[in-house]
Amino acid sequence: MKLVYFAWVRERVGKTEEEVDVPASVATVADLVRWLTERGEEYAYAFENETVVRAAIDRRHVKPETAIRGAREIAFFPPMTGG
Amino acid sequence: MTATIRIQAEDFDVAAEIAALSEGRADIGAVVTFTGLCRNEGGRLAALEIEHYPGMAQAEVARVVEEARGRWPLSGVTVVHRFGKILPGQSIVLVVTASTHRRAAFEAAEFLMDYLKTRAPFWKREHVADGSTGTWVEATEADDEATERWR
Numbered sequence: 001m002k003l004v005y006f007a008w009v010r011e012r013v014g015k016t017e018e019e020v021d022v023p024a025s026v027a028t029v030a031d032l033v034r035w036l037t038e039r040g041e042e043y044a045y046a047f048e049n050e051t052v053v054r055a056a057i058d059r060r061h062v063k064p065e066t067a068i069r070g071a072r073e074i075a076f077f078p079p080m081t082g083g
Numbered sequence: 084m085t086a087t088i089r090i091q092a093e094d095f096d097v098a099a100e101i102a103a104l105s106e107g108r109a110d111i112g113a114v115v116t117f118t119g120l121c122r123n124e125g126g127r128l129a130a131l132e133i134e135h136y137p138g139m140a141q142a143e144v145a146r147v148v149e150e151a152r153g154r155w156p157l158s159g160v161t162v163v164h165r166f167g168k169i170l171p172g173q174s175i176v177l178v179v180t181a182s183t184h185r186r187a188a189f190e191a192a193e194f195l196m197d198y199l200k201t202r203a204p205f206w207k208r209e210h211v212a213d214g215s216t217g218t219w220v221e222a223t224e225a226d227d228e229a230t231e232r233w234r
Contacts, residue, residue: 007134007206008219059139061202075136075204079222082133082164082205083119083176083196 001068003036005046006077009053012046022068029055030064032074046076054079085159086148090140092167095177104159104181111158113185115192119176121169128171129212131220135166136204147198151180154194155187162195164203197229 004017026035033050036043047053055062056075068074085104089095097118105111121131148160161179169175178195182188207220 004136006136006204007208056136056139056204059136059142061143073138075139077136077204078206078219080201080204081207081220081222082135082203083200083226 001071002073004073004075006075008078009046009076012042014042027067027069028064029057029062029066029068029074032068033064033076052078084152084157086145086152087159087161087163088141088144088148089163090135090137090144091163091165094165094174095163097174097177100161100163100177100179104161104179108158108181110183111181112183113188114179114181115185115188117176117178117192117196118174119196121171121173121175123171124209127212128209129214130171130210131169131175132208132210132217133166133169133175134206134208135164139204140164140166143203144199147195147202150198151191151195155180155182155191157182157187157191160191160195162199164199164205166205194233197226197233200226201230 001020001022002017003020005013010016026032033047037047053076057071058073097116101114101116105114144162157180159181163177165175178192180188180191208217209220210217
């Protein structure tokens with residue numbers, strides 16, 4: 001599964017993207033965030049405010065309770081400031 | 084309905100986009116245009132840098148345009164959103180809507196902007212005149228609230 005990061009989420013994690021092997025117990029986006037925060041300080045820092053970081057699965061906005069099974073690309077980013 | 088959606092670094096020509104949208108269309112009675120510009124912020128800002136999610140930006144803007152189509156009778160829509168370095172005074176985003184009558188064109192343009200602000204995957208970073216590290220612009224509650232009125 002490919003993870004991609006944008007804006008200050010990317011800066012805190014220290015990577016633009018990475019490939020991860022996620023255990024089956026990690027079922028939802030919220031589970032994935034929790035799993036990531038346990039991997040290192042940089043992730044804990046990026047996701048320190050659980051309600052702020054947004055996610056997209058295969059380029060579509062998703063909620064934290066969305067299942068990640070079958071996802072090819074999951075993106076994490078701050079609230080958008082386009083327009 | 085013709086929809087033109089472009090995500091690009093280059094500046095755009097508003098008059099050319101309007102002409103492209105309305106050319107040869109006798110049924111169009113109203114064309115509404117919105118241009119979003121980079122403000123100067125009282126001389127504090129040197130530039131805005133816009134990051135985007137290349138794979139998703141086009142798709143998400145298309146989804147928002149599709150929703151506008153479902154709500155209003157539109158003859159055409161054009162959305163152009165820039166990324167990269169934008170100087171104060173330069174254009175960031177263009178929304179053009181065309182319809183038989185003006186109400187649909189006005190409302191759809193406003194709807195599109197409200198939704199682009201909250202759903203399109205772009206992130207602005209300020210580069211300040213004194214050269215210090217740019218801070219990320221924060222999303223506002225006002226923008227989220229703006230989308231509420233279309234529910």
